[in-house]
Amino acid sequence: MVSLENTVSWRATFVYGEPRCELRHEFWDLLQRLHRQRDGPWICCGxxxxxxxxxxxxxxxxxxxxQMELFRSCLEDCGLRDLGYAGPKLTWTKRREDHCNVKVRLDRAVANGAFTALFEYYQVENVITTSSHHFVISISLNSHSSPHNPPVQMWRRTADYNGVVEASWLANNDVVRSLQATWSNLNRMAGSLRDWSRMKFGSIRKQMQNLERKLHIMRLAPVSVSDLTEERKLEKTTL
Structure with missing residues (x-):
């Protein structure tokens, strides 16, 4: 349950469906039991x-x-409807070559009418990832866009990353004994990492952005076997 000031409480359920077809009906039964437990705004995603x-x-x-009919019947019984998406349609790929590949829209967000009435300006986006067989499902419940996170995973793979962090943290020889001193050190370290990242990764990041843009365009296009090999090459390049 989520309770925010000046708003009604609402429920979010994060799901992982039963992967075995013969047991998938048990998962639909579970969703129906959750539906019967509580009224009010409800969103399920995963x-x-x-x-x-x-x-x-x-x-x-x-x-x-x-199997698809059981899924549709479950959503109807629970009063849940698909919230749609922005971005690529098929959210999971088997990552096999050519005719052996499979792509399916397995990941989504569904909600009841009370939820969509509460959050009129929701948006669901399928975000391309290169580190997983699944895309990320990003759900926005307001009109404000969140700032981009720094590329920490890329930084950590670099040999001198730890040295930059340690040097910037220890630049002030005073022992960190207060919240203000800790805050000052964190701000200084963030600035040092931004400068270091700009100098070390500037051109690489532009190349990555171009490759990811090309991959995004390819995944938005209608699926065809002839494009799968090229898409796989781009995925390997961006890993």
């Missing part, structure tokens, strides 16, 4: 391990119509 329609599946084998 990997449901199932598609809603045939156009959410790309592969050489057809998806089970019966």
């Amino acid at each position: 990997d449901f391990n199932e598609a809603l329609t045939h156009d959410e599946h790309f592969g050489t084998r057809d998806r089970s119509h019966a």
Whole structure:
């Protein structure tokens, strides 16, 4: 349950659907039990391990119509509807070559009418990642965009990262004994890391942005077998 000042309480459920088809009905039963437990605004998001329609599946084998029907029936019984998305449609890839590859929209956000009435300006975005078979589901419940996070994972893979952190933290020889001193050290370290990152990664980041932009455009295009090999090459480049 989420309770914010001056707003009604609402419920968020983060899901991982049953991966075994023969047991997936147990997951739908669980969602229906959660639905019966409490009224009010409700959003569910995550990997449901199932598609809603045939156009959410790309592969050489057809998806089970019966399994998708169980998913649709569960959402209808719970009063949940798909919140849509911005970005690529298919959120999971098997990452196989050519005809062996499979892509499915497994990840999504669904909510009831009370939730969409409470958060009228919600937005769901499928965010491309290169470190997982799944895309990230980003949900915004207001109109303000959040600032970009610093590329900490890229920094940590660099040999001199720890040295930069240590040097900037120890630049003030005074022992850190107060909250103000700690705050000053953190601000100084953040500035040092920004300058170091700009000098060390400036051109590399532009190259990465260009590659990710190309990959994004490719994934937004209609799925075709001929593009899968090129897409896989781009994924390996951006890892």
